[in-house]
Structures are given as C-alpha cells and as structure tokens.
Amino acid sequence: MDVYGPPRVALIGVHGYGQVHLDGLLRLAGAGAVRVAGLADPRPPAPESLARVRALPGGADVPVLAHAAELLERVRPDVTIVSTPIHTHLALARPALAAGSHLFVEKPPTASMAQFRALSAEVEAAGKVCQVGFQSFGSHALAHAARLVADGALGPLRGVGVHGAWVRERAYFARAAWAGRMEIDGEPVTDGALTNAFAHATASALRVAGVPADADVDVELQRYRVASPEGDDTASARLTVGGIPIVVAVSLCAAEHRMPVIVVHGEHGRLELEYTTDTLTGTLADGSPATAPAGRTVLLDNLVAHLGDPAVPLLAPLSSCAPFMHLLEAVRRDGPARHLPATAITEVDGRPVVRDADALVRRCAEQLALFSELNFPAPGSGKPLS
Numbered sequence: 001m002d003v004y005g006p007p008r009v010a011l012i013g014v015h016g017y018g019q020v021h022l023d024g025l026l027r028l029a030g031a032g033a034v035r036v037a038g039l040a041d042p043r044p045p046a047p048e049s050l051a052r053v054r055a056l057p058g059g060a061d062v063p064v065l066a067h068a069a070e071l072l073e074r075v076r077p078d079v080t081i082v083s084t085p086i087h088t089h090l091a092l093a094r095p096a097l098a099a100g101s102h103l104f105v106e107k108p109p110t111a112s113m114a115q116f117r118a119l120s121a122e123v124e125a126a127g128k129v130c131q132v133g134f135q136s137f138g139s140h141a142l143a144h145a146a147r148l149v150a151d152g153a154l155g156p157l158r159g160v161g162v163h164g165a166w167v168r169e170r171a172y173f174a175r176a177a178w179a180g181r182m183e184i185d186g187e188p189v190t191d192g193a194l195t196n197a198f199a200h201a202t203a204s205a206l207r208v209a210g211v212p213a214d215a216d217v218d219v220e221l222q223r224y225r226v227a228s229p230e231g232d233d234t235a236s237a238r239l240t241v242g243g244i245p246i247v248v249a250v251s252l253c254a255a256e257h258r259m260p261v262i263v264v265h266g267e268h269g270r271l272e273l274e275y276t277t278d279t280l281t282g283t284l285a286d287g288s289p290a291t292a293p294a295g296r297t298v299l300l301d302n303l304v305a306h307l308g309d310p311a312v313p314l315l316a317p318l319s320s321c322a323p324f325m326h327l328l329e330a331v332r333r334d335g336p337a338r339h340l341p342a343t344a345i346t347e348v349d350g351r352p353v354v355r356d357a358d359a360l361v362r363r364c365a366e367q368l369a370l371f372s373e374l375n376f377p378a379p380g381s382g383k384p385l386s
C-alpha cells in the first residue's frame with residue numbers, strides 16, 4: 001500500500017448496487033480516508049455520478065474505463081470493490097489480486113463452492129484480505145445477539161428460524177440477464193431468494209448461532225418458483241449444524257412487504273432480530289428484556305480501518321462466509337426450482353402471489369419446519385406446474 005497517503009480504491013460495477021458503493025467511496029474520499037483510484041463498467045457512470053468524482057481533489061484525473069482488467073493494470077489500486085453480477089466476481093477478483101489489491105466483493109461472494117475455495121486460496125496466496133458485502137455483519141445488534149447466544153443468556157440453543165416475505169415485481173426478474181438464473185452458458189450463477197435476496201438472512205442467522213467457518217453443515221431444501229425464470233423465489237431450507245436446526249423460509253411473491261426477522265429459540269429465552277433495521281427484541285432466560293446497541297459499522301470503512309491497523313478486526317472476511325456457502329452449493333446442485341401448483345398461487349395487481357406466504361414463512365420460523373412439514377403445498381393440490 002502507498003505509505004504516503006490513504007488507500008486508493010477502485011470500483012468495478014458502478015450501477016445497480018454499485019451506486020451504494022460509489023456513494024460510500026465518495027463519502028470516504030470526501031473525508032480524506034481514501035482516494036478514488038478509478039471506476040470500471042461497460043456502462044459509463046451516470047453524468048451526475050461522474051460529476052461528483054470529478055469534483056474531488058484530483059478527481060479530474062480519475063480513470064473511468066469500460067474494462068476492469070485494463071483499469072486494474074493501469075492504476076494498481078490498494079483496494080478493489082467488485083459489485084458486479086454474481087458469476088463475474090471470481091473472474092474480476094483475479095486481476096485485482098494480480099494487481100496487488102485487497103478486495104471487497106459483493107455477496108454472495110461466488111456462484112459455487114469450488115469458486116469460493118479457489119478465491120479463498122488465491123486471496124491467501126496473495127497475502128491480501130477480502131471483505132464480503134454482508135452488511136449486517138457490521139450491525140451492533142447482530143453482534144450483541146450473537147454474544148447473548150454464546151453466553152447462554154437464552155439457555156441452550158434450540159434452533160434459529162428466519163422468515164422473510166417480500167414483494168418483487170416482474171421487473172425485478174427482468175432487470176438483468178442473470179436475474180433468477182441458475183446458469184448462463186453452462187457457468188453457475190446461482191441467483192435466487194435463498195442465495196441472493198435473503199442471503200443476508202441466512203448468513204446472519206448462522207453468525208448469531210455462532211456457527212464456525214469449518215463446521216459441517218447439513219442442508220435440506222424445498223425450492224419453488226412462481227415468477228423467477230429458474231432460481232427459487234419461494235423456498236424453505238433447514239441447515240443443521242451439530243444437531244441445531246437453522247430454518248430459513250422466504251418468499252419474494254408475498255401479497256405485502258414485511259421486515260424479515262431472525263427468531264432465536266433458546267430453551268429459556270427468545271430473541272427476534274430485524275436484521276435490516278438492527279432492531280433486537282425478546283426475553284432472556286432471567287426474564288429481562290433483550291436490548292441492543294443501535295447502529296452499524298459500514299463494511300468499507302471497516303476494511304479501510306483494518307488496513308490502517310490490523311488490530312481492527314475485519315467484520316465480514318471471506319472465511320466467515322464458509323457456512324453460508326454450504327447453502328449456496330446445495331442450491332446450485334439442486335438446479336432449477338420447481339413450479340408451485342396453481343392452487344397455491346393467486347394474483348394481486350397483475351402479479352403472481354403465493355397464498356398466505358407471510359403466515360407460512362412465519363410458521364416455518366416458529367416451528368423450525370420445512371414447507372412440507374406444514375402441508376405446503378397442500379396435499380392433493382395437483383402436480384406442480386412445469
């Protein structure tokens with residue numbers, strides 16, 4: 001790293017979620033904590049975004065290129081943010097490492113376990129660090145919930161349930177060629193409700209449960225699609241680690257949008273963590289109410305702080321994603337999701353909606369049950385559409 005100034009950070013992928021990274025990068029650059037090394041995207045940045053980069057001290061000279069490899073070779077950044085479609089992460093991380101860069105890779109880090117192992121090995125061989133965009137790992141409420149579980153404040157852990165019911169319009173699946181795809185040209189993409197939209201839910205639940213990076217994770221899956229072209233948009237999964245079940249039940253085809261919740265079931269207490277708002281409620285084994293500190297540490301800020309002082313722990317290192325990757329790999333191997341029977345679906349505002357999706361996913365999280373254990377889809381409701 002350049003010892004004469006703050007780290008130079010490049011951003012690969014400036015639209016979509018890349019806009020959030022660009023905002024974070026400009027905020028840190030404005031505070032003098034980083035310098036913008038360059039941007040790469042085959043689609044040029046919006047004029048107003050470019051104007052904000054150009055307005056930075058030295059911003060007139062920041063390269064903005066279509067090709068990531070060309071940018072990386074030219075500017076050799078200290079840190080590269082990869083915020084591009086899932087199946088491009090590994091291919092873009094490689095030239096960044098070759099250019100001597102640390103990484104910030106969006107979630108899910110890769111499209112398969114084989115790619116995850118390759119990336120882990122290559123990051124280690126390069127002597128670099130890799131932060132992954134599971135932003136809830138910066139949540140103070142999540143860290144507090146994990147501490148309560150580890151300290152036995154709920155009594156022995158019985159299991160963790162997650163319920164999520166969101167509304168995604170058809171446009172969500174049409175927004176990009178990779179949206180809702182399991183593969184493109186024979187290469188894994190592994191996009192779906194479990195592996196992408198609700199990836200934070202599973203990764204956060206695993207972290208609250210204290211599942212270590214090297215744990216054996218057994219995965220059961222029941223994946224369906226209503227609006228998605230291949231991947232699941234309505235699914236239940238049970239990850240079992242050391243006999244403890246972690247159930248994730250989610251749908252992108254709900255009638256109304258609800259906050260997803262991680263429900264921690266202890267023998268003598270219970271927590272509910274709204275991981276998108278960092279809200280923790282519940283009752284501990286001693287009868288006292290659970291409370292948690294507010295706020296979260298932004299992961300890019302944490303990466304920069306870690307590079308400046310290795311005593312600052314990285315909050316979402318690549319290794320911490322290993323338990324989550326067992327779910328992703330099981331989904332990849334499972335292939336395209338099954339269609340739901342027509343009787344399980346209704347239509348709201350011209351959009352297909354899974355009947356009672358919100359109640360269903362809540363019951364799964366409460367009872368640590370898969371869909372079929374709650375008779376969904378209802379027996380005798382006909383063969384799945386296919």
Ligand SMILES: NC(=O)c1ccc[n+]([C@@H]2O[C@H](COP(=O)([O-])OP(=O)(O)OC[C@H]3O[C@@H](n4cnc5c(N)ncnc54)[C@H](O)[C@@H]3O)[C@@H](O)[C@H]2O)c1
Pocket residue numbers: 012013014015016017018040041042043066067068083084085086088092106107108133134135176196
């Ligand atoms: N952390 C979160 O909460 C969160 C939220 C949404 C998306 N994501 C993740 O962010 C990533 C990007 O998702 P998205 O919805 O923004 O995708 P997207 O399809 O909108 O693509 C983002 C940008 O990457 C660019 N791009 C594609 N290939 C590229 C390449 N080879 N080189 C340079 N740029 C390239 C595209 O032109 C686009 O501008 C995914 O991994 C997604 O899962 C994370």
